[in-house]
Amino acid sequence: MRTTIGLIWMLALAVANGKPGDPDQNFTPELRAWVAPDHVTVAADGRIWIGGGFERADKSPSSDLVRLGVNGGIADEPARGYLAEKNALGLGGSPPAVAPFLLANGEFLLPDESDGWLRMSAAGKALGKALGKALGKAFPDRQAGQTITPQFEQNGWLWVIRDGADGRRVLELRNAKTGRLVPGFTQAADWPGDPSGVVPGPAGTLWVLTADYSEPWFGASPPPVPDRVFQIDGNGALIGTARQLLSGRRAERLAAGPQGAFRVIYRPDMSLWNYWPAPSIAVHRVDWHDPDGELSRSQDFQVPIFGAKFCWAEAADGSYLATGMSSMFAASLYTGFPTALRRYHPDGSPDPTFESHQDVRSVVSLAGGKWLLDGLLRIKADGSRDATWKVPQLDRPADVNVIAPLPDGSTLVGGDFATVDGRVRNRLVVFRENGTVDPKFILDERISEWKSVAVSGKAIYVVTSQPVSYGDGIVSNLVKLRMDGTLIESYRPDIQGSIFDGNSGHPLVTDVVSVHAIGRDGILAKTYSANEVVIVKLHRLDADGSRVAGFQINDQQSVSGNVMTRKNGSFVVGGVIYSANGGVKRDLTTYDVELQPLCETRDGVLFLETRKATQRRLRLWENSGWASWFRAPAPDAFSQVSAVPGESGNLYLSAGFQKKGARLFRLFPNGRIDKTFISPAFASRDRQAAGNWWKAKESGKIPWNLALNQTGTHPLALSWNPRTKRLWAGGDFNLVNGKARDGLAWIKGGPASGWSWR
Numbered sequence: 157m158r159t160t161i162g163l164i165w166m167l168a169l170a171v172a173n174g175k176p177g178d179p180d181q182n183f184t185p186e187l188r189a190w191v192a193p194d195h196v197t198v199a200a201d202g203r204i205w206i207g208g209g210f211e212r213a214d215k216s217p218s219s220d221l222v223r224l225g226v227n228g229g230i231a232d233e234p235a236r237g238y239l240a241e242k243n244a245l246g247l248g249g250s251p252p253a254v255a256p257f258l259l260a261n262g263e264f265l266l267p268d269e270s271d272g273w274l275r276m277s278a279a280g281k282a283l284g285k286a287l288g289k290a291l292g293k294a295f296p297d298r299q300a301g302q303t304i305t306p307q308f309e310q311n312g313w314l315w316v317i318r319d320g321a322d323g324r325r326v327l328e329l330r331n332a333k334t335g336r337l338v339p340g341f342t343q344a345a346d347w348p349g350d351p352s353g354v355v356p357g358p359a360g361t362l363w364v365l366t367a368d369y370s371e372p373w374f375g376a377s378p379p380p381v382p383d384r385v386f387q388i389d390g391n392g393a394l395i396g397t398a399r400q401l402l403s404g405r406r407a408e409r410l411a412a413g414p415q416g417a418f419r420v421i422y423r424p425d426m427s428l429w430n431y432w433p434a435p436s437i438a439v440h441r442v443d444w445h446d447p448d449g450e451l452s453r454s455q456d457f458q459v460p461i462f463g464a465k466f467c468w469a470e471a472a473d474g475s476y477l478a479t480g481m482s483s484m485f486a487a488s489l490y491t492g493f494p495t496a497l498r499r500y501h502p503d504g505s506p507d508p509t510f511e512s513h514q515d516v517r518s519v520v521s522l523a524g525g526k527w528l529l530d531g532l533l534r535i536k537a538d539g540s541r542d543a544t545w546k547v548p549q550l551d552r553p554a555d556v557n558v559i560a561p562l563p564d565g566s567t568l569v570g571g572d573f574a575t576v577d578g579r580v581r582n583r584l585v586v587f588r589e590n591g592t593v594d595p596k597f598i599l600d601e602r603i604s605e606w607k608s609v610a611v612s613g614k615a616i617y618v619v620t621s622q623p624v625s626y627g628d629g630i631v632s633n634l635v636k637l638r639m640d641g642t643l644i645e646s647y648r649p650d651i652q653g654s655i656f657d658g659n660s661g662h663p664l665v666t667d668v669v670s671v672h673a674i675g676r677d678g679i680l681a682k683t684y685s686a687n688e689v690v691i692v693k694l695h696r697l698d699a700d701g702s703r704v705a706g707f708q709i710n711d712q713q714s715v716s717g718n719v720m721t722r723k724n725g726s727f728v729v730g731g732v733i734y735s736a737n738g739g740v741k742r743d744l745t746t747y748d749v750e751l752q753p754l755c756e757t758r759d760g761v762l763f764l765e766t767r768k769a770t771q772r773r774l775r776l777w778e779n780s781g782w783a784s785w786f787r788a789p790a791p792d793a794f795s796q797v798s799a800v801p802g803e804s805g806n807l808y809l810s811a812g813f814q815k816k817g818a819r820l821f822r823l824f825p826n827g828r829i830d831k832t833f834i835s836p837a838f839a840s841r842d843r844q845a846a847g848n849w850w851k852a853k854e855s856g857k858i859p860w861n862l863a864l865n866q867t868g869t870h871p872l873a874l875s876w877n878p879r880t881k882r883l884w885a886g887g888d889f890n891l892v893n894g895k896a897r898d899g900l901a902w903i904k905g906g907p908a909s910g911w912s913w914r
Contacts, residue, residue, distance in 0.1 A: 174904045175832075175834060175904070175906065176822070176830075176832055176833045176834070176904060176905055176906035177820065177822075177833045177834040177835050177836060177903060177904065178834075178836070178903070178904045179836050179892045179893060179895075179897070179901045179902065179903055179904075180591075180882065180901070180902035180903070180904060182591070183591045183901070183902040184896075184897065185576055185577055185587070185591070185593065185898070185900060186575075186576070186577050186578070186898055187553070187554035187556070187569075187571070187573040187575070187576050187585075187898040187899055187900060188212075188551040188552065188553065188554060188573060188574060188575050188576075188898065189551055189552050189553070189554050189555070189572045189573045189574055190549065190550065190551050190574040190575075191209050191210050191550050191551060191552055192209075192517055192518075192530040192531065192532060192550070193206035193207055193208055193209065193210065193518075193530065193531045193532075193550065194207065194208025194209045195207055195208055195254070195255035195518075196255075196518050196520055196528065196530070196531040197255050197256065197258060198520055198522070198528075199223075199258045200258065200260050202226075202522075202523065203223055203224060203225075203226070203231070204223070204224040204520075204528060204531060205221065205222070205223050205224070205234070205255075205256065205258065206221075206222060206224065206531040206548075206550075207219075207220045207221035207222065207238075207255065207256070208220050208221075208255075209550075209552070210550035210551060210552055211551065211552045211553065211843060212550070212551050212552075213230045213548055213549070213550050214229065214230045214548055214549050215549065216230070217848070218230070218233060218550075219233050219235060219236055219237045219238045219239070219849070220238055220239055221233065221234055221235050221238050221256060221266075222234070222548070223279055224531075224548060225546070227544050227545055227546055228534070228545045228546035228547060228548060229546040229548055230548050232279055232287055233287055234256075234264065234276070234279035234287055234288045235256075235266060235276055235287070235288045235852075236287060236288075236848075237848045237849045237850050237860075238266060238849075238850065238851075238852065239842060239843065239849050239850065239851050239860070239865070254267040255267075256276075257273070257306040259309060259314075259332055260309060260312075260332070261278070261332070261333065262278030262279070263275060263276060263277060263278055263291070264276050264279070264288065265294045265306065266852040267852065268852050268853060268854055269851050269852065269853070270853070270854075271302070271303040272293065272294070272295070272298055272304070272853075272854040273293075273294035273295060273304065273306075273852075273854070274290055274291075274292075274293070274294060274852040274853065274854055274856070275290070275291040275292055275293065275294040275335065276288040276289065276290060276291060277289040277290075277291055290852075290856040290857055292854070292855075292856070293335070293854040293855075294335045294854075295316075295330070295335040295336075296334075296335060296336065297336065297337065298318075298854070299321070300321075301320070301321030302318055302319060302320055302321060303318070303319040304316050304317070304318045304319075304328075305317050305318075305319070307353070307354045307355075308354070308355065308356065308412070309332050310356060312331070312332050312333070313329055313330070313331070313332060313338065314329075314330045314331070314332040314335070315327065315328070315329060315330075315354055315362070316328050316330055317351055317352070317353075317354070324350055325350035325351055325352065326343055326350070326351075327343055327351045327354060327364065327392075328341070329341040340391060341390070341391060341392050342391065342392045343392050344388070344392050344393050344394050346394050347364070347366070347386070347388075347394060348366055348384045348386060348398040349366030349381070349384060350366060351364045351365065351366055352365050352366055352367045352407075353365040353367075353407075353409050353410040354410070355410045355411065355412040355418050356412055356416065357387055357416045357418075357447070358415060358416030358447045359416070360389070360390050361387050361388065361389055361390070361395060361416070362387070362388050362389075362390075363385060363386075363387055363410060363416075363418045363449070364385065364386055364387075364388055365383065365384075365385050365407055365409070365410045365420070366383065366384050366385075366386070366398075367383040367406060367407045367408075382400050382401065382403060383400075383401040383402075383405075383406060383407040384398040384399060384400050384401060385398065385399050385401060385407075385410070385418075385420065385445075385449070386398035386399065387449060396449075399449055401420060401443070402422065402441070402443070402454075404425075405422045405423070405425055405441065406422065406423040407420050407421070407422055407423070408421050408422055408423045409421050411470070413444070413445070413447075413470070414472070414474075415447050416447040417444070417445060417446050417447045418445050418449075419442055419443065419444055419445065419470065420442070420443040420445065421440070421441075421442055421468060422440060422441040422442070422443070423440075424438035424439060424440055424459075424461070424466075425438070425439045425440075425441070437458050437459070437460060437461065437481070438458070438459050438460070438461045438466075439456050439457070439458055439459075440456070440457045440458075440459055440466045440468075441454060441455070441456050441457070442454070442455055442457070442468055442478070453504055455478075455500075455504055457478050457479065457480040458480055458481040459479055459480060459481070459495065460481075460495060464479065464495045464515075465479070465516075465517050466478075466479055467479045467497070467516050467517065467518055467519040468519065469519040469520055469521045469527070470521060471521045471525060471527075472521070472523075473502060473525070474501075474502030475499060475500060475501055475502055475507075475537075476499070476500050477497055477498065477499050477500075477519050477521075477527060478497070478498060478500065478519075479495055479496065479497050479498075479516055479519075480495065480496065480498060481495065481496075495514055495515070496512040496513070496514060497512055497513040497514070497516045497519070497529070498510060498512065499537075499539060509538055509539070510538060510539040511535075511538070511539030511540060512539070513529060513533075513535070513539070514622075516529050516530060517530050518530055518531065522534070525537035526542060531548075532547050532548060532550075533545070533547060551574070551575070553890035553896075553898040553899055554571050554572055554573030554898050554899040554900070555571050555572040555573075555887065555888045555899050556569055556570070556571035556573075556872075556873055556886025556887060556899040556900050557570065557571050557572075557872055557873050557886065557887075558570035558571065558609045558873055558886075559873045559874065559875040559884045559886050560609065560610070560611045560875065561611070561875055561877065562586065562611055562639065563611075563613075563614060565588075565589040565877075565879060566586050566587060566588045566589055566594060567586070567587045567589075567875065567877070567884060568584065568585075568586055568609070568611060568616065569584070569585050569586075569587060569884075569886065569900060570583055570584045570585075570606070570609050571583065571886065571899060573585075573898075573899070576593055577593055579593060579595070581593075581597075581598075581599065582599045582601075582603070582604070583599070583604075583605070583606065584597075584599050584606075584609070584616075584618075584641070585597065586639075586641075589877075589879070589880060591902065596640050597639070597640055597641045598640065598641045598642075599637075599641040600637065600641060600642055600643040602624050602625070602626065602643065603618060603620055603624060603635065603637075603643070604620070604621070604622065605620065605621040605622070606618050606619060606620045606621060607619045607620070607621055607669060607670065608668075608669065608670040608671045609671070610671045610672050610673045610679060611673055612673035612674070612675075612676075612677050612678060612679050612699075613676055613677025613678075613699060614638075614639060614677070615636050615637065615638065615639070615644070615677070615699065616636070616637040616638075616639065616641075617634065617635070617636055617637075617671045617673075617679050618634075618635050618636075618637060618671075619633060619634055619668045619669065619670060619671050619681075620633045620634075620635060621633070623665070623666050624643075626643055626645050627645040627646065627647075627648075630648065631665070631666075632649055632665035632666075632668075633665060633666050633667075633668050634649045634651065634665055634668040634671065634681055635647065636701075646700075647700070647701050648700070648701040648702075649665055649668075649681065649697060649701040650695075650697060650701055650702050650703045651665050651667075651668065651681060651683060651695050651697075667683040667684060667685045668681050668682070668683050669682055669683065669684045670682045670719060672719050672720075672721050672727070673721060674696065674721040674725060674727060674736075675725050675736070677698075677699040678696060678697060678698055678699065678704065679696070679697050680694055680695070680696055680697075680719060680721060680727060681694070681695045681696075681697060682694055682695075682719055683695065692716060693709075694709050694719070694729070694738070695707075696738070704737075706737045706738075707737055707738045708737065708738045708739070709734065709738030709739075716729070716730055717729050717730020717731065717732075717751070717752070718730065718752050718753060720753035720754075720755070720756070720761070722756050722761075723756065724736070726741065728753040728761055729753075730745065730750075730751055730752070730753075731743070731744040731745035731749070731750070731751030731763070732744070732745060733761070733777075744763075744777065748767060748768070749765060749766070749767055750765070750766040750767075751763045751764070751765055751766075752764040752766070752797075754774075754797060754798070754799040755799045755800055755801055755807070756801065757776070757801045757805070757807060757825075758801075758805055758825065759778070759779065760776050760777055760778045760779075760783065761776070761777045762774060762775075762776055762777075762799055762807065763775050763776075763777060764791070764797050769793075770793040770794075771793075772790055772791050772792075772793060773788070773790045773791075774786075774788040774789075774790075774791065774797075774809075774827065776827070785826055786826060786827045787826060787827045787828060788823060788827030788828075789813050789814065789816070789827075789829065790813070790814060791811045791812060791813055791814075792811070792812035792813065792814055792818075795811050795812030795818055795870075796810075796811070796870075796872060797809070797810070797811040798810040798811070798871065798872055798873065798874050799874070800874040800875060800876050800883075801876065802822065802876045802883070802905065803876070803878060803881065803905060804825075805824075805825035806822055806823060806824060806825065806830065807822070807823040807825075807827075808820065808821070808822055808823075808874055808876060808883055809821045809822075809823055810870045810871045810872070810874055810885070810887075811870065812870065817868065818838075818868060818869060818870040819835035819836075819837070819838065819870050820833075820835035820836070820838075820870065820871065820883075820885065820903065821833070821835065822905075832906075833906075836892050836893045836901070836903065837868070837891075837892070837893055837894070838868065838869050838870055838871060838885075838887065838889040838891070838892055839866050839867065839868050839869060839889060839890075839891040839892075839894075840866070840867050840869050840888055840889050840890055840891070841862075841865060841866040841867075841890060841891055842865040842866070843860070843865070847860070848860075849865075866891070869887060869888060869889050870887065870889075871885035871886055871887040871889070871901075872886065872887040872888065873885070873886040873887065874886075876905075881904070881905040881906070882902045882903065882904065882905065883902070883903040883904075883905055884900070884901075884902065884903075885900070885901050885902075885903050886899055886900045886901075887899060
């Protein structure tokens with residue numbers, strides 16, 4: 157009887173506490189990332205339609221397509237639950253989703269996942285009701301392998317470009333209501349090439365662009381076929397002669413101007429890239445052509461190749477906004493270039509009174525001289541914010557990539573999120589040991605996006621994407637925070653930046669790319685600069701930012717690779733083990749082997765070894781050499797690998813193992829997998845409420861397919877708490893064992909047995 161009671165009691169404890177590897181169901185913080193829409197469209201009634209890339213709008217479940225009210229906010233969902241397909245290509249910024257095409261009668265066309273379009277009825281008026289209804293194929297005669305792209309609507313007619321299966325492009329005139337071909341329009345034989353864009357011209361004519369995109373151009377030599385623009389009448393006959401556009405440049409699109417004029421927006425000129433040491437600046441160009449087709453003005457705009465998007469929009473009065481460099485001498489390629497949105501007068505002169513806005517992905521001109529930025533911010537003609545515009549809040553589940561324990565037992569979590577449990581936390585949050593959010597930690601508002609975070613002593617060090625101005629004229633992208641998130645204004649990192657502030661003479665520290673805690677309250681800061689010559693350095697700094705005496709490492713070849721610090725003050729970079737003063741203790745590198753340090757365990761270092769790009773294994777380095785008794789399975793060729801030491805010498809590993817899939821593993825000290833630890837299933841799903849989502853087909857709506865819209869993944873950030881016996885796991889997942897988790901989970905540990913040292 158006593159034995160039976162004991163077994164029942166043990167079973168009850170097991171059920172209550174969960175098995176090793178179970179996610180803690182009581183820890184479900186909601187981390188949400190604010191996002192901008194992928195596309196913005198202005199309807200004929202002046203209403204704004206936005207879509208793509210978000211899961212909720214104003215805290216309500218939403219789709220990839222919503223219509224805003226007169227002064228912002230979410231008015232309705234024209235196609236509730238619609239999931240747009242995204243373009244996977246593009247340089248700089250996020251790839252755009254395919255926007256719907258809005259018709260004058262209130263109907264609209266939705267892009268089909270198989271290059272077609274679905275016609276939808278006019279949108280409704282109330283959120284949550286059945287609004288737009290599928291009416292069938294937008295273009296009933298479209299054949300398989302053909303792509304039809306609407307260009308513009310005019311007087312009930314719809315101009316489209318049809319790409320055939322044979323690779324030819326044809327301009328067609330169709331009935332906007334039925335989508336059927338209109339007889340009488342014929343593409344003349346004397347056109348100089350296939351059309352790639354068309355806009356209205358004067359007196360019922362059209363301007364047509366021909367540009368060949370079939371051959372990518374990555375050199376300084378001109379494209380093999382010059383781009384041209386030409387004029388046609390309403391029947392397709394060529395008017396005059398075609399005009400050859402700028403030699404050596406590829407036109408990206410045409411934009412309609414006033415009274416039949418047009419603009420040519422060019423792709424970035426790759427021949428002007430500063431290829432050494434790496435390409436960083438792209439030059440975009442806009443040409444203004446009058447109604448007669450004559451070139452009246454041109455302007456170049458310099459934009460960073462990576463991390464920024466070129467935006468351009470023209471108002472009815474001829475003024476325009478465009479993104480470009482805010483400074484000709486900027487930070488290095490790795491830290492990014494400052495960009496700005498600027499206003500220009502109709503004659504092309506800049507408006508010095510206009511307030512600059514950064515990180516803009518789309519600009520739309522509105523009536524009354526106003527502008528809409530990213531579909532979320534409305535500004536007046538002078539650049540000031542329009543307070544009457546209600547900004548719609550769009551969000552999605554967070555990605556977590558930093559988990560760092562704090563001295564008091566709490567944990568710092570960082571990633572791509574704006575709010576945590578409804579509180580604004582701007583990418584960094586502190587969780588107390590019981591899993592609740594610490595309300596005392598509020599990040600200084602001057603810190604926006606960041607690249608690296610480390611906790612050392614009683615301070616938090618942050619490497620920001622854009623330099624922060626603080627203190628005595630100091631401008632630095634390495635800042636120090638108190639444990640409550642406030643900025644320590646007296647911190648002076650002794651790192652010479654790439655440029656100097658001419659007013660104060662202080663260095664502008666802009667080249668720091670990562671920071672790592674070392675010793676009791678010091679840090680290692682890694683800098684990367686690419687001005688003519690690539691220079692990579694490591695700097696060891698004390699708590700006040702001064703350099704540690706005797707630390708000498710600065711050879712650029714010696715510090716290539718990931719940085720990992722150790723408890724005794726030494727550190728590892730790639731396959732080189734250094735002493736605390738920067739001297740080389742052991743160089744484990746060979747010409748055909750890449751070593752990545754993962755974590756320190758029992759005074760040794762766990763490495764991920766890669767040979768010939770695909771052959772990988774885990775190896776443990778002890779003070780005397782490689783541990784021959786350590787036998788871990790080989791990770792998959794291209795999976796990311798993260799590891800942290802756990803209890804009793806065990807290791808927690810996140811990786812993809814051959815024939816075992818990508819998940820969490822617990823390894824015994826000898827490297828063998830602990831089979832009693834059952835990893836939860838991590839996944840990334842396009843939408844959490846699968847039953848409410850659908851895709852557009854020319855035959856109508858089709859159900860949301862779980863298999864096509866869910867991808868298995870594994871955590872990218874790990875941290876073990878020995879007091880709570882909880883494994884913190886963060887990454888780009890939003891499902892754990894099929895339940896919603898916004899990029900962060902607690903995984904239960906537990907006793908492990910059955911292993912021996914050797």
